[in-house]
Amino acid sequence: MKPVKVAMTSLTHGHTRKYFQTLKESPKLDWVAATAENDEVRERFYRAVEGVPCYGDEEEMLEKHPEIEAIIPASANARHLEQMRRYAERGIHVLSMKIPTFDMDEYDEMVRVVKKSGIVCQVELELHYNPVLQRIRQLLDGNQIGRIVSFQATNITLSPVWCFPWQGVPEDSYGARVPLSKEDARFRGGALCDHPHVFDLIRHLTGSDFEHIYAKVGPNIRTDLEVEDLLLVTGKMLDGTTFLFDPSWSRLEERLAEPGPGWEIAPKRMEVNLSIGGERGTILADCFGPNVYHNGTPKDRYTVGYTYFDEWIGMIDEFVDCIRLGGEPKINLAWHRRTIEAMNACYESVRTGQPVIMD
């Protein structure tokens, strides 16, 4: 199969670095160019990646590289529609970041733009290509625990805002400056916006959808952030499954400008753990283990060192197959819409202090 000529733009998203190795090594891709949002980001890029030209302007890149077939826009959420329009006009396929947008009008415009242009648009929910999830699917398909009745999940991390400042800016992260509630001076756009996975996984694994959602924010760990960093979510699915999610930034971090050693203050910087109760049994799962442990430099703190699975390989495989062979990615805009609606319902619940019944 002919490799897909790919580019990456903006480079300000927290997932940016995770793509580098796959884009360089995948025989299915030919990484031809990148753009950076500013000089500092471009310098960082050149420190990490050799042999790929990095431009300061997207139009310039597109003019100089008409061969580009697909783009990964690793940008702030607020930029996604504008970028998708630009790429779709040129017939360039898009691997969207995990939050296309929280504005449902914008979202629907993205759907129209993609449909009209005929491009492939896949949303990067990489956990679908995680081997632990594969095992869970197999256990559930084999009816090992019977019908699912409860689903608890964490997607807890440190806060990436010091490395990726837009994630702490309501307009860039949520798309608008919307207060959490009348009594709460903070704004939408924090930890919740960073953690769509659990909202997606419950839909995927139960085959059901949200019936109602209740969410509550706690006081911030980081009092200088104007967005939420601690919240809890509970509710029910249409099939009666009860759920509990923790999508918080509850792991404290050193305020580094660039991710690197010594980032963690809490020993483990990220966790996606599932506890699934069925009518005939229970599954407990850590989607990112086992790991290694050290107390090395620069802070000498006991730290969980990740032994990442490379979910990005399976995700890219699907993206390329859809481009070359035709077909719709599993995580397309239509599927993902309900997940974004559920996350918006969390903010609505926080605003009203009441559960939100999903339409």
Place this chain on the structure above:
Amino acid sequence: MNLSKKLTDALSGLMQKWGVTTPETWRLVTSVSELNEGDAATLSMIPGEVVSVLDTLPSRTIPLLPWRGERRFVELKRLVDQEVITPVLMCRFANLTDRQGPTLAAMLYREFDLVEWITGRRITDLYFTTYGTPEDDEGLSANGVITLDDRSIASVEVGRTSPEVERNLDRHELVGRRSIACDRVVDTQVAQASVYTMTESGSDEFTDVDFELFGLSTEEVATVRSAFDVLSKPELAEELASRHERLVALVQKTFRSAKTQQVIDMEGGAA
């Protein structure tokens, strides 16, 4: 041996060793049926969780809060009291067991006590969803979010979906502004044991926590110790009765929240 008899024997031994005597007869029971069979003049001690759905307790019954004696909870509370973890902004408490284990109501009773006791805060409102009727053996799962009186929040997850579990599947985490505390090892999902054996008779593990009560499980030790405390300090009885009343009210509000899909305010009705 019957569990109540086993615990009573252990408690008697402890009292004899430490010279603790009581003017009245007492008994330590672990089930409602045993409680109802008793002589009305005898002081009955029973883990509070077991009677978490009884409207009224038989007279001269003392509901115990045994978990407060478990070393891990004592230490978590100490971390909060000594401001090692400060301020606590969020608690994440979970307890999963099997169908032979306690009801959801009983588990909620324990977790609510732990939330308030460890943090030193009072629950002001709660919202819960459940699967199955939480009052009896049909209840399989309950999930909820709680607000405390300093606006910190807590999640409580209890479940009894497993046919049988051999180890403790609970977890209690405190998230503070500067730090985190948990009764489980970082990057693990289940409790670790003190001793593991791999022998010709197979693999086994042991966790022993009390030299004087050697041979009893962690939970059994906690029950005996809490009964011993009551018999040593009779003034605790009143405090335990008052605490029981609050915890039963919290459990009932949980059921109400799940049935009505409403946030329930502890001071009144729907928040």
